[in-house]
Amino acid sequence: MKILVPLKRVADPDNANKVKIPAAGDKIETTGLEWKPNPFDEYALEAALRLTENGQTPKVRAGEVVVVTFGPKETEQTLRAALATGADRAIRIDTTDDKLDGDLVARALAALIEKEKPDVVVMGKQAVDGDSNQVGQILAELLDWPMATFAATIKEEAGALVVSREVDGGVATMRVKLPAIVTVDLRIVAPTSVYSTKTAATFKYNDGVRFAALPAIMAAKKKLLVEIKLADLAADQALKVEYKAFQAPPARKAGIKVKDVTELVTRLKNEAKVL
């Protein structure tokens, strides 16, 4: 099975307080931010690796995992890390972050998929910076492929994937024929979430995503990483989403102390207006 995994780097969510908005409010200041792979994309890569191996012998790859990202040269570090973790090949689509929206990314990916012809695209359900949650869905529409979103488990069958997602009060399970688009949620990296046809049903993975051993990091240098111009995939680079302004959340006001329940009730009624 050949799987394409789109990856995005995001500003380190653990250092969200470093995100600054200039006075003009026209953009987010990205200089000096620390970058990390979008966590949901890391989960997608883990799911793709699990689908292309026998869990018992993770060093033997069965199938091909191609990772792709959009961005300047620096984003290659995200790709290298994915290669070190086990992906076979990487593609960087050269562009800058602020010239993209979900639609353009999906159109460029669709063009790339025409060339690469993967059996499945496994991707994060959304990026934790913009939280748009669009690309997978638009992509499925453009390709006219079946899609399964917010996957919590994936089981490979011949020519299809059985995907379940958590819904209020239960689990919805569906079967998608390949080729297909699958977007994943965080439960996908649990020990028994993903099974290829090669992995025994009794096998349990370690919880979470795998990380690269040092020799693999050095060996990843030799794996193929190619650059493609965005223009070669999408002639029309017009954006459909336009950001009008950015604003930091208002600073939290200090709390107050009340002397008794009566005052609390009065204030909740008159000031907070919640009663």
Added chain:
Amino acid sequence: MPPMIEQSFMKALFHGVIAEDMIFPYPELPSDDRENTAMILDSVRRYFAANVDAAKIDREHAIPPEVMDGLKSLGLFGLQIPTDHDGIGLSASAYARVMQEVGGLDGSIAVTLGAHQSIGLKGILLFGTPEQKRKYLPKLATGEWTAAFALTEPSAGSDAAAIKTRAELSADGSHYVLNGAKIWITNGGFADVFTVFARTSSMEEGAKPKITAFIVERGMGVKNGPNEHKLGIRGSSTTELFFDDVKVPKENVLGEVGRGFKVAMEVLNSGRLGLASGSLGMCEVLLKLALERVNERRAFGRAIGEFGLIKDKVSAMLAQTYALESMTYLTAGIVDGKVSDYSLESAICKVFGSETLWYVVNDTLQIAAGIGYMQDYPYERMMRDARINLIFEGTNEILRCFIALSGMQGPGKALSDVVKAMREPIKGFGLLSDFAVRKARSVLGRERLTRAHPLLSREAVIFEEFTGELASNTELVLRKHGKEIAEMQFTQKRIAEMSIDLFAIASCIARTTRAIERRGEEGARREIDLTSIFTTAAQKRLRQNVHDFSRNDDELRKAVASRAYTDRAYPFDIV
């Protein structure tokens, strides 16, 4: 200028010469190396977060076998072994950065990994024949085999020349037979390959013992004692080793027969740098603990961080740690720059690193106060783990003597050359005039640190001033005491302390200059301020040391100590 033969920044400094091209521009990891190192650190952090419980390792006095296996399959046992021999092939700088991370995460693991590759197998890397490398390095790189460094004996610690373990060549010349014992050998309980130092000349021969290094496999008959019970780094294995007619093939001589002392020194030079980076990693973790604590803990209605005495501690710890980081990566950069003599710099890093750590762990524990003393918190364990760094791989006392004497060697030789030249004035004219030029320069105007950024001119002037003092006092004590200087440990200590402070200041200046050039004054505000604080504190120590050369109570102290040796106890009791 003959004294400029020195291939070491610090050795040149003892002549009063500031070889600034050796430290400017401040080195940095090449971008390729930086990317690899970032990925390696990411894997190390993830592995430790998921698998390593430092408190449990300390409590149970052992690194669990599955953690050892995990560290091996991660690739942490072959960090500096070249890729041709199945290692990771890291540069000295990248290696130091990884050891910094591990040092902060777990002291026992850091010491275990360090004993394996900073010293255990380092001799094979530096002096091994192609055959020895082919045979040992690939298995050591994967951790299939682990290594240990066996130098210390009951009556030979810092004094390596007193080694009693004997190696006698067999009658047919095919092998050596080793007999003797080693003590306090890290990884002694499980290592498969030992770098062992043994005497290949008889004990009775007198002053010049010949020490030879051997690669000894456990299977050749090495036995070990039980794990010692230690103050800290309790998960590491420290044992005695016994050699009872252990037959070692002559192919396993490491380096040349009789040149083992050189092997030991070179290995320890690199090992000391590893200790400095591990110490740095612990400082970093401690600072994080301290900075959390000062915000959380409240007293008198305020966070304790608002009090002056806490700010005093925090700023001093930051400045000291900045100096340590600066000198560690300057030295690592010097090693990567293929400068072969970094013995002085790495000894300084070890002394400064271990003492900075001791100071930081002590003050962090003090800030934590009550909880700092409790076993439920990491402070006391980190304090116990930190303490070994002042002792092993050369005690800080012996290293101070080493720094002073090794630094003074060049000027001492120059002086004796001048004396010789004066006996033969015509032949020695060139030498004399060079010497006169240098002399004149250090008397009339000092050597300049021209590449420091102008914003650091106050610090640069202090560095220049005390470089002059180091050189002139070196010359003064050499002229005054001649060979006797070898016995003058009070003086050696002053010289060593000055060199340590000067190297720290130079490292801060070089690094901060790079920061200013990259990011401008405001962008480099933190670096500029820490350099200022460190240099001001160092200046006070430097002044005191200069003052003490001529006015001190050394003789009184010696007399008091000697009298106490006779008393054998504290002599008073008020009852």
